[in-house]
Amino acid sequence: MAPNDDRSMLTVFASLTSVAAFLLAAIGIIVVVNKDEGATTTSAAAPVTVTMSEFKFSPAKVTAPVDGTLNVVNGGTMAHNLVIEGGPSTRDLNPGQSQVLNLAGLAPGTYRFICTIPGHEGSGMVGELTISESGGGGGAGELAAGGGADHSGDDIDWAAWDETMIANTNAYLKAVIDTVSAPGPNMYGGVGPLGIPTEGRGNQKLEPNVLPDGTKEFVLEAKVTDWEVEPGKVVQAWTYNGMVPSPWIRVEPGDRVRVVLTNNLPAFTDIHFHGITTPFPSDGVAPITQEPIFPGETYTYEFTAPNRPELGMYHPHNHGNISVVNGMFGVFQVGDVPLPRGRTINGVTVPADLQVAQEIPMVLNDAGVIGLTLNGKSFPATDPIVATAGTWNLIHYYNEGLQSHPMHLHHVPQLVVARDGFPLESPFWVDTLNVAPGERYSVLVQNRPEDVNIEAPPGADLVSRLGIWAFHCHILTHAENENGLFGMVTAYVVAPAA
DSSP: OOOOOHHHHHHHHHHHTTTTHHHHHHHHOOOOOOOOOOOOOOOOOOOEEEEEEEEEEEEEEEEEETTEEEEEEEOOSBBBOOEEEESSSSSOOOOTTTTEOOOOOOOSSSEEEESTTTTTTTTTTTEEEEEEEEEETTEEEEEEEOOOOOSSTOOOOOOHHHHHHHHHHHHHHHHHHHTTTOEEEESSSSSSSSSOOOOOOOOOOOOOOOOOTTTTEEEEEEEEEEEEEEEETTEEEEEETTBOOBBBBEEEETOOEEEEEESSSSSSSSSSSETTTOHHHHHHOTTEEEEOOOTOOOEEEEEOOOOOOOOOEOOOOOTHHHHTTTOOOOEEEEOOOOTTTTTTTTTOOTTTTEEEEEEEEEEEETTTTTTTEEEEEBBBSSSSSETTTTEEEEEEEEEEEOEEEEEEEEOOOOEEEEETTTEEEEEEEEEEEEEEETTTTEEEOOOOOOOOOOOOOOSOHHHHHHEEEEEEEGGGGTTEEEEEESSSEEEEEEEEEO
């Protein structure tokens, strides 16, 4: 497989500049609004407001009177619910939706409430409700934007909403065009045009120290650091070497590997090499396979890479419910995933001499302080993928989140060639690929200059793939809110050949 060639990409950037107007015209925006009809009920007492976000209830301790109500508002960016253990619950509420929850029937006392969407309770969505005979009102006045509205459409300023969505998307496109001629390190471990500027880029390749005996040594530091997920949103991320995703580590089959980790986290840690064949002492599950690495300590993992290609990840195993979702995850790759060179799948032949133009890691997350992101960034901070018409590109999906994500690439089909690093005997084409937590999928994307077996309308040229194509998770609340596109969205740009 040919390595990334940044010089050839600069040619793509130059050609992009010349077709900027065409690309801007190619983008389309689809607005999806979920109506929330019949969401509210009435009560004699004023409801107490509880706002849900990623990943907390605000306030977390609530007091309400007997037969009172809670006004539950989703002020976050993904679906949440509020379930009172032993009592009533809301349905799943999408961002901006609300529901008044009747507390009738709950006796005076203290009750625990949670969000039951997988992973949300463990990420911190836990609260306490006190039913008081004398009443109360803890949390009243915490109403989030949109609270109490039924979102049937009557209460929405559609013109303002549309204006915001279009302006934000156009700002992203302008940022991409502006960096075409002056590309920088991108979130795919290479060089390319960038999205809206933010501090930090993950997935940067970590060069080893080659020891006298040929061992490849990689030095990592585990620490909490500031990380800008999207413009203006800086979080305290748990990281290796201060980046999200962590540095991209690649070795070759049979290499002797040494990974030296210094722990500067507030808690003990370890490293599990997920999907990589290691000896028992290097599996990274303290205290089963090793002693915990306490704050201030350094630990060394040593093993020989398998004699075959493997595609995995590395992350902590202990405290993973905090450390991994908050940023500690990275790509660990042994050699190249075998590709179906020379084979014909559904009428499309993969060239026997196939050269991969770009190898692109895409790490998916949906929880912790990192939240709904691709490679540690949320749209519009996600960098586009820029590819030349006629080339083949290899994308590896890694799901380090808590939910499955159906990854949808508009108009440019994906040939699924490997799952968890194992090559498929029967590769298959998709436009949407569901990636579950812990899974890795490898897909070949061919940027054919024209569609196969599609006849153009009379008088028109052949349908072209040139343009800016949306690339996103197809759980719509993971990709769009009242500000337009957000979260797990990027762009796949097919540029004309030079």
